[in-house]
Amino acid sequence: MIFLQFLVSLFITALMFFLLNFFSKESFYDREKSSPFECGFDPKNYARLPFSLHFFLLAIIFIIFDVELTLLLPSIIISKFSNLMNLSITVFLFIMILILGLFHEINEGSINWTK
Numbered sequence: 001m002i003f004l005q006f007l008v009s010l011f012i013t014a015l016m017f018f019l020l021n022f023f024s025k026e027s028f029y030d031r032e033k034s035s036p037f038e039c040g041f042d043p044k045n046y047a048r049l050p051f052s053l054h055f056f057l058l059a060i061i062f063i064i065f066d067v068e069l070t071l072l073l074p075s076i077i078i079s080k081f082s083n084l085m086n087l088s089i090t091v092f093l094f095i096m097i098l099i100l101g102l103f104h105e106i107n108e109g110s111i112n113w114t115k
Helices: 002-029 053-072 084-108
Strands: none
């Protein structure tokens, strides 16, 4: 009885596998679906095209602020085990450094997409 159930489940699985492969073969030959999407650049063209330096700087700024945010979030958990005065001074200084860095980027013009 168990062997019969095993054979039926194996048959249904194989049938579903072959039906899936039969119906999905059409999409493998589509150029848009088979090519990787790399930041809006077509990977089939010449690789030495000029790259937007402004886009690169904006992406780096996003990564820096994202990493600093992940450094700030554990302070909520640390607040249970730490001195509240020391923690508040540390978080305040950390946020002030972030704000000063943001003002520097605004004054430099790195955040403005159009100049």
